[in-house]
Amino acid sequence: MRPFSYLRAQDAPSAVATATGRPETMYLAGGTNLVDLMRLGVAVPDVLVDVSGIASGTVEETGDGTLLVGAGVRNSDLAADPLVRRRQPLLSQAVLAGASGQIRNMATVGGNLMQRTRCPYFQDVTKPCNKRLPGTGCPARTGENRNLAILGHSDSCVATHPSDMAVALAALGAIVHVEGADGPRTVPMPGLHRLPGDEPERDTVLGQGELITAVEVPPLPFAGRSRYRKVRDRASFAFAVVSVAVALDVADGIVRDCRIAFGGVAHAPWRAETAEAVLRGATATETEFARAAEAELAAARPLPGNAFKIPLVRNVLVRTLADLAEAS
Amino acid sequence: MNGEAHITGPEAPSPITADLVLSVNGERYPITVDTRETLLDTLRERLGLTGAKKGCDHGQCGACTVLLDGRRVKSCLTLTVTLDGRRVVSVEGLADGDGLHPLQAAFIEHDAFQCGYCTPGQLCSAVGMLAEAAAGWPSAVTPETDAGVDLDEEEIRERMSGNLCRCGAYVNIVAAIGEVAR
Ligand SMILES: Cc1cc2nc3c(=O)[nH]c(=O)nc-3n(C[C@H](O)[C@H](O)[C@H](O)COP(=O)(O)OP(=O)(O)OC[C@H]3O[C@@H](n4cnc5c(N)ncnc54)[C@H](O)[C@@H]3O)c2cc1C
Ligand code: SF4
Ligand code: FES
Ligand code: FES
Numbered sequence: 092m093r094p095f096s097y098l099r100a101q102d103a104p105s106a107v108a109t110a111t112g113r114p115e116t117m118y119l120a121g122g123t124n125l126v127d128l129m130r131l132g133v134a135v136p137d138v139l140v141d142v143s144g145i146a147s148g149t150v151e152e153t154g155d156g157t158l159l160v161g162a163g164v165r166n167s168d169l170a171a172d173p174l175v176r177r178r179q180p181l182l183s184q185a186v187l188a189g190a191s192g193q194i195r196n197m198a199t200v201g202g203n204l205m206q207r208t209r210c211p212y213f214q215d216v217t218k219p220c221n222k223r224l225p226g227t228g229c230p231a232r233t234g235e236n237r238n239l240a241i242l243g244h245s246d247s248c249v250a251t252h253p254s255d256m257a258v259a260l261a262a263l264g265a266i267v268h269v270e271g272a273d274g275p276r277t278v279p280m281p282g283l284h285r286l287p288g289d290e291p292e293r294d295t296v297l298g299q300g301e302l303i304t305a306v307e308v309p310p311l312p313f314a315g316r317s318r319y320r321k322v323r324d325r326a327s328f329a330f331a332v333v334s335v336a337v338a339l340d341v342a343d344g345i346v347r348d349c350r351i352a353f354g355g356v357a358h359a360p361w362r363a364e365t366a367e368a369v370l371r372g373a374t375a376t377e378t379e380f381a382r383a384a385e386a387e388l389a390a391a392r393p394l395p396g397n398a399f400k401i402p403l404v405r406n407v408l409v410r411t412l413a414d415l416a417e418a419s
Numbered sequence: 420m421n422g423e424a425h426i427t428g429p430e431a432p433s434p435i436t437a438d439l440v441l442s443v444n445g446e447r448y449p450i451t452v453d454t455r456e457t458l459l460d461t462l463r464e465r466l467g468l469t470g471a472k473k474g475c476d477h478g479q480c481g482a483c484t485v486l487l488d489g490r491r492v493k494s495c496l497t498l499t500v501t502l503d504g505r506r507v508v509s510v511e512g513l514a515d516g517d518g519l520h521p522l523q524a525a526f527i528e529h530d531a532f533q534c535g536y537c538t539p540g541q542l543c544s545a546v547g548m549l550a551e552a553a554a555g556w557p558s559a560v561t562p563e564t565d566a567g568v569d570l571d572e573e574e575i576r577e578r579m580s581g582n583l584c585r586c587g588a589y590v591n592i593v594a595a596i597g598e599v600a601r
Contacts, residue, residue: 094435097454097500119501126457126496127477139454141501167490171556180563187559191581192548194478196490197497327559327580 092129099141103270103304106140111272111300118142118302120163120202123194128207132216133223143199147304150174156310162201162268162303166256167192169200179308181317181336185259188321191328201303204257204267204283207294208250208358209330211235221247222291229291237396238332241404242388243357248291249394251355252284253330258354259319260306261362262336268305271298277307281352284359291358313340313348316419320411321354322403331355333404339415341375349412351387353404363387366408380412381405439503443468444512450499458494458502459483462509470510470539474583481582484540484547485509491547493581510539513546521599522546529595533586541582545596548578552600570600 097119100106110116117136119125120143128134147161150172158174169175170186190198212218212230219227231239231249239249261281269276283295297303317338323329334354340347349370351363366387373379384405391401434453441448443466452461459476462468462485474482476495483495486508494507513520522545525531532538552568560577561568568574575593584592 092455094432095454096435097437097498119498122498122501123478123493123496126498129455130476139498143501167551167556171554176557176563183557184559187557191481192551192558192578193481193484193491193493193544193581194496196547197492327577 092132093135093137095136096138097141098138100145103142103145103147103302106142106145107270107272107300107302109138109140110302113138114299116140116300118201120199121165121197123190123198124202124206128214131214133207133214142201142302145304158308160200160306160308162199162305164200166190166195166198166200166203169256170195175308177315179259179263179311179314179317181314181319181338182256182259182263182308184319185255185321185334185336188319188331188334189255200256200306203254204260204303204306205295205297206254209253210239210250213250222250222287225290225292232394235396236394238330238355239394239397240357241391241393241397241400242353242361243286243359244392244394245287245289245291247289248287248358250287250291250358252294252357252359254360255319255321255331255334255354257281257284258334258352258360259336260308261360262317262338262350262352263308263311263314264350266307266309267303268307269297269301270304271301275304281360281362287358294358311338311350314338314350316340316415317350318411318415320407322407333400333407335404335408335411337408337411337415339412339419341416341419344375346370346373346375346379351408353408356391356400356404363408365390370412375412375416377409377413380409383412384408437500439500441499441502441507442505443507444509452499454498454500456499458485458497458499458507461499462494462507468509468511471543472536472539474536474540479583480537480540481544482537482540484544484582486543486547489547489550491544508543510542513542520546522596525595525598526592529591529598530588531591531595532584532588537582537584537586541579541584541592544579544582545599548575548596549600552578570597572597575600
């Protein structure tokens with residue numbers, strides 16, 4: 092590992108001032124992804140700015156029912172928060188579906204959003220990879236791609252975003268608060284994460300040195316009836332093969348409103364707006380749920396190893412919608 | 420290739436160090452560390468506390484689990500330089516003198532290990548897990564409606580899923596933890 096200097100940030104503006112204009116300076120939060128990538132030689136910072144102690148480690152409620160989650164809130168505290176569990180159960184469930192108890196105790200909300208793909212070639216510095224070394228090629232297209240994207244990928248990269256929490260936040264339309272050299276700005280989810288296009292080295296729309304300070308979760312009255320369902324290769328402690336985050340509002344057998352996002356299918360959490368549009372006003376039946384899922388997945392372009400993901404995510408979505416409809 | 424054996428690349432760059440005070444099992448240790456050093460390496464190589472084990476060094480196995488300010492964490496992904504003034508408890512700190520921690524006694528009683536390599540991590544993880552459940556933290560299998568947490572077998576298995584056991588002693592590990600949980 093390359094030697095690095097370690098600085099503890101006192102507040103967001105001073106962290107940003109330290110990192111801006113210095114691409115080899117990186118923020119350190121829980122370290123559960125960054126320390127591993129440094130050990131693998133994928134990340135080689137010369138300065139680490141520790142932002143885990145910046146005073147933003149709380150979940151606060153603002154007047155209108157909005158929850159403001161500090162970027163430093165640990166994943167386990169977010170999942171256990173009584174307000175989150177009651178109002179946005181899918182967010183608590185998504186966090187609890189990820190990693191393990193120990194890792195959730197370390198991982199922060201900001202770091203979770205900014206974690207890098209688990210594409211095996213990205214993590215192996217002996218292999219080419221357009222995301223790690225732009226222009227070297229994408230061995231995953233013809234290689235090991237069972238766990239990679241079916242939607243929104245490009246010739247240059249077919250990776251998926253690994254976060255479970257981000258999928259729930261995309262469904263909820265969360266707003267990411269960012270501090271940069273020019274002051275604060277906000278980025279609505281799912282717009283934080285990018286599709287790869289011809290710049291796969293950029294996971295998100297954030298610029299160099301920009302720091303996530305908080306995530307705002309706007310009120311969504313029907314999110315009290317919501318669910319995160321994740322399919323993985325073992326019962327626990329594994330990344331998603333596919334996942335769905337769903338909130339459903341049904342009255343008199345008609346879908347009044349819904350929110351749907353997919354995980355494990357694209358370079359970004361995938362907000363299923365086509366499916367949502369099909370469902371609004373439709374009858375809450377499995378036939379309509381399947382029609383919505385198929386409309387969304389019409390755009391899917393599977394890789395040689397992952398065509399199974401299309402029926403899988405379809406079926407998981409239909410089942411989850413049906414369960415939520417039954418419970419209402 | 421083909422017998423070429425010249426050395427290229429820069430000299431190994433010199434390490435960058437930092438001073439801090441680490442508290443481990445109630446003892447204060449003023450130390451100077453390489454910023455790259457993990458808590459796992461500090462415990463094992465510097466302080467001679469070899470209870471925490473290096474299984475994978477990537478956060479995937481749980482053998483290195485210790486308690487940090489009372490919470491279970493993976494010491495292989497924790498940089499020591501971040502820990503100035505923090506309190507670490509490793510497996511060596513669980514017993515009270517010669518009196519075993521109830522989980523240690525239960526592991527022996529239930530034959531909850533074979534080679535023992537994962538055991539220190541299992542024990543520290545279980546201590547942290549029981550505190551999390553007592554605080555009412557949910558897990559992925561906790562029913563939404565539940566007020567408290569009932570640590571049945573399914574809950575224990577889910578909550579302990581960050582600790583792998585290559586010997587497959589899971590049945591007895593779950594039984595040992597279950598006995599202490601009740
Ligand atoms: C074995 C294992 C299994 C896992 N399984 C899952 C899983 O099933 N599902 C899942 O979702 N996740 C999983 N994870 C990933 C885990 O959730 C992430 O590693 C964690 O959330 C990252 O948070 P952190 O605070 O530790 O980030 P760090 O590792 O500290 O940082 C990650 C990245 O974010 C940047 N960063 C940190 N904070 C900020 C900020 N405030 N603003 C801007 N940039 C920032 C850092 O510079 C770095 O690039 C797993 C991890 C491991 C090791
Ligand atoms: S899919 Fe993306 S991350 Fe994986 S090898 Fe191709 S370019 Fe790299
Ligand atoms: S050695 Fe830390 S989790 Fe395996
Ligand atoms: S007892 Fe051998 S690894 Fe668990």
